[in-house]
Amino acid sequence: MIDLEKKTTQARFGQLVGITQPAVSGLLMRGVMVAGDTLGNWLLSYCGHIRDIAAGRQAGEDARTLDPAEEKARLYAAQADKIEMENAVARGELAPVSVLEDVLTRAGTKVSAAMDAIPTALKRRLPNLTDADLTIVRRELAKARNAVASLSLEDLEADEENEGE
Incomplete structure (x- = not known):
């Protein structure tokens, strides 16, 4: 109202x-x-x-x-955009940002847990690895985790532009 x-x-x-x-x-x-x-x-x-x-x-x-003709054309264009977006949502091509954020958060948590388990799995399978070797593995995993955690939409768009060149 x-x-x-x-x-x-x-x-x-x-x-x-x-x-x-x-x-x-x-x-x-x-x-x-x-x-x-x-x-x-x-x-x-x-x-x-x-x-x-x-x-x-x-x-x-x-x-x-x-x-009036210009404003009417703008209105028709906006209505067409709205219908296109509704159709994309119905086809599952668009989702609310909050849903995407939730999915990415859950995926990140699972990937992080899997990465945390890598040094332990390596030690079990390769008992001859030293603590120094496992420290190097942990450091590289931390670098990868930090790189992903600091990603932004601008970074992803820049990567797409670089791939196109």
């Missing part, structure tokens, strides 16, 4: 009426709407402004800023 008595952001208002945040900012700068006013008052001011444009009482820059 939308509360018309509350204040809102430029971006949310733009999303509500189908215009961009910069267009909302322009309306505020031109005095069409009053900064800090309620959502209800912004809607009333905006609708009055649109009626004036439609009636030909305002022209020039305002008419170009709020081109």
Whole structure:
């Protein structure tokens, strides 16, 4: 439920009426709407402004800023994007970030436990390994674990770009 008595952001208002945040900012700068006013008052001011444009009482820059055909095309494109995303979710191609984060955390925990068991398994199978040898193995495993733990999305994207070259 939308509360018309509350204040809102430029971006949310733009999303509500189908215009961009910069267009909302322009309306505020031109005095069409009053900064800090309620959502209800912004809607009333905006609708009055649109009626004036439609009636030909305002022209020039305002008419170009709020081109109905352009705004309608933007709306159709956004609706098409939304449907495409819903279809991708239904096909299992997209998942919420929280689900992906949970899966990666669990996978990381399992991999870490498996890596921790490697020195012990090596010592059991190769009793002639010295403590110095196992220390080297532990150090290399720690380096690998730290490298994976510090990965970021930017690192992965950079790796993909490097593979493409």
